[in-house]
Amino acid sequence: MDNQPVMPPAKPSRRPQRPYFSSGPCVKRPGWTPDALKGAFLGRSHRAAEGRARLHEVIMRSASLLGMPEGWQLGIVPASDTGAVEMILWAIAGQRGVDVLSFESFSGTWAQDLRDVLALDDLRVLEAPYGSLPDMTQIDWSRDVVLTWNGTTSGVCIPSVEAVPAQHEGLVICDATSAAFAMDLPWERLDVVTWSWQKALGGEAAHGMVALSPRAVQRLEEGSQRPLPKIFRLTNKKGLNEAIFRGDTINTPSMLCVEDALDSLRWAESIGGLEALKARARKNLALVEAWVAQRDWVAFLSATKETRSCTSICLKITAPWFEALDDAQRSAAIKKMTSLLEAEQAGYDLAGYRDAPAGLRIWGGATVEAEDIEALLPWLDWAYGCVAEEAMRA
Structure with missing residues (x-):
């Protein structure tokens, strides 16, 4: 490929306390045993x-x-x-x-x-x-x-x-x-x-x-x-x-x-009912929004902000090297990213749905702690950097 090499960021030191981001079944409420x-x-x-x-x-x-x-x-x-x-x-x-x-x-x-x-x-x-x-x-x-x-x-x-x-x-x-x-x-x-x-x-x-x-x-x-x-x-x-x-x-x-x-x-x-549940989900989305706004390789799958979900937060990779791949290659790249995250116990079940365009999906509902979203995001940068560097060398 003609793209400039991408250097992966340093591996983050902080991991989510509960690295569970599946969109169903979703993570249990905080403190559950x-x-x-x-x-x-x-x-x-x-x-x-x-x-x-x-x-x-x-x-x-x-x-x-x-x-x-x-x-x-x-x-x-x-x-x-x-x-x-x-x-x-x-x-x-x-x-x-x-x-x-x-x-x-x-x-x-x-x-x-x-x-x-x-x-x-x-x-x-x-x-x-x-x-x-x-x-x-x-x-x-x-x-x-x-x-x-x-x-x-x-x-x-x-x-x-x-x-x-x-x-x-x-x-x-x-x-x-x-x-x-x-x-x-x-x-x-x-x-x-x-x-x-x-x-x-x-x-x-x-x-x-x-x-x-x-x-x-x-x-x-x-x-x-x-x-x-x-x-x-x-x-x-x-x-x-x-x-x-x-x-x-x-x-x-x-x-x-x-x-x-x-x-x-x-x-x-106990936490304040429906309004508290909605507020927790909105906060999780806001964290991802702020992170996406500072990245040039990722965007929301939703075409407009008004239709952007605060629970099933779906992302697409917009980097030219990724968009040049065919569907099978894109799916393979996402699988590499999510496998890296799983191996590091930094985040589980983050691949988009099997019928959806190849991308990432983060569950942001109320049972997810904002601190775990914050801890996850640098790991996404790291996993993307690792896969992008390998693709550039190919």
Whole structure:
């Protein structure tokens, strides 16, 4: 290559105390140890009174912490956020025309399912490449709208609560899995909201949550156009299966995971609730923003600051030598960087999502300490310098 040689910086001496930056499952809350699970309701039926009570406590604490409006229903469902989204799509989608936003891996999956699996007759897919949002002015809010509030694999989020109109004829179905407990959600403008415990709360996997507005409940009670497997059924012959929203789960939950979720929720309450959670995430993003602003080799994948995520912080390498590589070579270079960081125990799980453009991804949600972000950033400089120097010599 013709580029000038790059000298890697000296290896940093300070490492993050908790070098865990995975975007799911995410790092546990500060101070967490297995002792937090000592009181778990184990070896008993989840349908026993105390089991139901603990499941109901997760529901009530979550609703309160998020500021969920009066009259909404919140339940614990199988299969993480994916299960929560799918059960709603299968139960509701197709009763009227649907617009779906597709701009990264998971939002693309919802679009693919609606188009290729459910094969909706009246479907519009509004697409954008990684780093951008579709043109939201093209959304027809008289139709049902499926949107992902924060693209976990692209670091692109809906820019403001005003992006969704206060009045709309269709239902707004919002996948909020890496936005809940970290960003403002306009509950009064949404109808279905889903998330999991494994993102902003640092909980364990396999359990999802689905929140339903009164309008969404009414639509569910009108009946699905298609037969549904048991784990997708939120209604029964009487209408909404209200027991699910009091703690009677559709299938057997892990009470160990339930205890962990309760621990996360109590921690969130203890530090000041939702406002404190959002502030911690914003601080983590601000640290990365200041660092990126002083570097000429890295930039945010998000095309605009307004759509920049404070949880799944996705970065791209902009150095000419890197941009000259093909996709396989770029992926190999990122793998070298992340392998160096892992070998030094300076940062784990920092590669971008497998379907995304080759780059870096730092989870910045509230369970991540700002001090660990600060300690990580010089290591990114070091790992980049090592890989860039090797590339220049090639």
